[in-house]
Amino acid sequence: MIKPHRSHPLWIAYLLHRLSGLGLALFLPAHFYLLAMALNQPQTFDELLRFADNPLVKLAEFGLVFLLAVHVFGGLRLLALEFLPWSPRQKTMAASAVAAAFLVAGAFFLQAV
Template sequence: MKIHPHRQHPLWLAFFLHRVSGIALALFLPAHFYVLALALTDPSQLDGFLAWTSNPLVKIAEYGLVFLLAVHMFGGLRLLALEFLPWSARQKSLAAASLALAFFLSTTFFLQAV
């Protein structure tokens, strides 16, 4: 399989992660709204769902969700920087720092949730 030249650029990964995180968050939102609606329509079912969320696999999934949210937020900031700041050679380092910060934030959340 041939790799396209634009996919070899280091910032292509930042582009790809921003798109994937946006899609994943968009898929999560309907489930989130459904659970919020349970608080109004069926509190006993909400209690059962909240008990289920103590499962360690759910905690890991929450970690992934917070990671995706942080990646998407910092990816958006990267795009704003591309739009409004002059192009520089440091952008690759800033993109890597954004990913590292997203990982740090989601790991901090995960360690407090466990």
């Protein structure tokens, strides 16, 4: 049975912010490893760059930019909750944050394809 507070849109915003942070935290070590590979193993890095032209990798990049945008806009939402007075429009603001994140990630995806 779903607890009543877990069906609230702001709880979903909370969950998205935590999951996006976790996804970014898992991605960063791999990203730094690949950057180091560019310096130490340029041939292998070139092969990875060719692999990055794969449409599935482009889709994964969309997901990564979406996670980043969700995390940024979710963080802005949290700052607003802490520093601005409570407002009944918070549900709309949370939905707008997700929509803005999708817009940013979609623009990146369309440019990358």
